[in-house]
Amino acid sequence: MDTRGVEGAYRGALQAFQNPMLDLLHRTYAPFVVTVLAMMFTPERPAVAVADAHAEIADALARLRAAGYGDEGDQPLPAGNARDLCRQWVHAGWLVRQVSDDVEVYRLSAHGVGALEVAGRVGGTRTRVSQSRVRTLLEAVERLAQDADPDVMARMARLQTEIDQRRRELARLERGGAVETVEDDQLLEAAENVLHLARELPADFARVAESIKAMQRDVVADLRQDVRPTGEVLREYLERGRQIMDATPEGRAFAGALRLIGDPAQIDDLWNLLRTVLRHRFTALLPEPQRRELAEIARRIEQGVKEVLAAQRQASHVITTQVRNHDPMRDRQVDELLRDVMSGLHAWVPASRRGEAVTPLRRLPVADVGQLRQTVSDPRPPRPPTPLREWDEAEDVPSADTRAWGGPQYAELRAHLAAFADGADGVDVAAAFRAAAEPIRRPVDLLGLLEIVHDLGMTDTGEIETVDAVRPDGTRRRFAFGGVLAANPAPARAGDERAGNDDG
Known part of the structure; x- marks a missing residue:
């Protein structure tokens, strides 16, 4: 040695x-x-x-x-x-x-x-060196060699040899040849090998899930100690949260396996194959726990995949939530406060007696700052506003009509609408606006006109009308709106006058 x-x-x-x-x-x-x-x-x-x-x-x-x-x-x-x-x-x-x-x-x-x-x-049953286990090893080595060999001609030769073997077997069966049967002992060895391989899966799935959770804890711990700008932290940690399966060796291995077992069709095929195996007579030689374990292989794979994916979703959610609510200053203050509390407990417990009454702390202490400044305004006393200047009536009044830039002229618009209707029951609002004089054909007057006809009652025509409005400075604006027919405002006004006379 x-x-x-x-x-x-x-x-x-x-x-x-x-x-x-x-x-x-x-x-x-x-x-x-x-x-x-x-x-x-x-x-x-x-x-x-x-x-x-x-x-x-x-x-x-x-x-x-x-x-x-x-x-x-x-x-x-x-x-x-x-x-x-x-x-x-x-x-x-x-x-x-x-x-x-x-x-x-x-x-x-x-x-x-x-x-x-x-x-x-x-x-339990002791694992034996069997034909099934050796064949599994040889097939794994052969697959590894094929995947590692970049020689195209060698790959083509291997595929051609396999195709020739399959064709000869197919031709033999088509000529009426019998399917070669396998002894029950060999099938039993193969089933034990399958169970041996399946028993490794739960621990593998659990290791992947725990590696993701460990990374989640590391990311959150690093984030709480981080003092970098929030934008930089958001970009880095959200990216790590989205790519969490690629950040650990176990996660990368699981992602590769998931491409094989994550497809629902693969799981369905596995269920069908297991049912075919369990219908064979050799399964009667298996103990009941092993038969049950063999039937549950597909379910255990599904549960393992769901556990890992759930851990991935939870880690991404926790990291995203921590990044959104992260406040390094507040976290440090909380950590310092907790350390102070623990230090106080360590100092108090050795000197305390069993059964001693403890006065509860109703609230945490606050800083004693004395008198705070209550205002940041000018310390001088407030002064009244400057008095308005007296207006001399002799001064010239500005000639510009500032009303032209004001709101809608409701009285003029109502009078124009009644005159344009000329006794008819309904009036086309777009046509009435086009016929109005420029002082009441401003954009704001179009809104006022629509407000008036809404109060009078209107009916949609289902067409789109366009009108040109004139601003006080002479510029024009084109507007489009749904065409409407409005009630004549003249009868309504006459009815209002009659009602007023009756009340008098």
């Missing part, structure tokens, strides 16, 4: 055994932890409500103690209640506590899933 590198190898082994998965497996109470987690978390139940988990673990402890376990030294059971145990497992990295649909739940971490898979492989 070469002992020159033993120190580096030993350091590597020490680091490996600090992994939470190996830490779980070599703990004193590892059999109990593995048993409880395996029974509580199943492919159909990836998340368990916190209250339900505590109740189930407490029930499992009570049943095992009632059966006599935990009394002897070689069959230990952990002390403490279920809540404390779950807290320890979360701290050790075997469980993850999170909120899902407003309910606190526990999920297995990637380390917890890996530990259960290792325990299941060691305690």
Whole structure:
């Protein structure tokens, strides 16, 4: 044995055994932890409500103690209640506590899933060197060589050889040849190999989801400590949020796998293939747990994909929300306040006595600033406005008619409309405006005319009318509006006069 590198190898082994998965497996109470987690978390139940988990673990402890376990030294059971145990497992990295649909739940971490898979492989059916496993290895090596070889002629030769083999097999079957059957033992080995490969998937999916969540925490932590301009932070972190699947090795690997298994057609084909396998007689040789596990492969893949995509969506949402609401100064103030509170607790707790009454803090203290300035205006007393200058009647009055730039001339417009109607029941508003004199044909007068006919009652003609308005400076503006027929204002005015005489 070469002992020159033993120190580096030993350091590597020490680091490996600090992994939470190996830490779980070599703990004193590892059999109990593995048993409880395996029974509580199943492919159909990836998340368990916190209250339900505590109740189930407490029930499992009570049943095992009632059966006599935990009394002897070689069959230990952990002390403490279920809540404390779950807290320890979360701290050790075997469980993850999170909120899902407003309910606190526990999920297995990637380390917890890996530990259960290792325990299941060691305690279950032992993996054998079989034809199926060797063929899987050879096919993977062949595929790797084909993907790595850039020689076009070699690739074409391999494809032609495969095509010739397929054609000969097809011709044999067309001539009435029988399908070569496979012995049940070989099918059983192939099924065990499939289960061995499928057992690796949950831990892989969990590692991808946890790497995304770890990146989310890193991004938020960096953002809280950032003092760069908000625009720069927005551009950088929102871009990282959109491309979060490309930021970690696990995410990039999952993105590549997702192109194969993310297609619904691929999942449907997998379901059909599994149903075909389960209809075969050799599956009767499989234990019931393995048959159930074989039937649930597609479901476990779907659940894993959904878990990773949900972690990706949540990370993008958290990063985007943090960027939008980010205030570095406020975050630093909150951190300083919390540190002051913790320092005060550390100073107070050693000198306090058990059962000592604590005066509650109703509100946080505020700075004592004495007298603040209440105004920033001129300290001199306010002065009244300058009196208006007396207008001498002898001064010349400006000749310009400032009314020409004022609002609508309602009286003149109503009189013109009545004169243009000339006793008719209805009047075309566009024609009446075109016939008006220039002083009442301003753009503002068009609005006033439409206001008048709206009060009188009007009917849409369904056509678009255009009119030319003249501004006081002589410039013209063309307007378009929906054509309308208005009621004659003369009868309405006469009716109003008659009503006034009757009242008198």
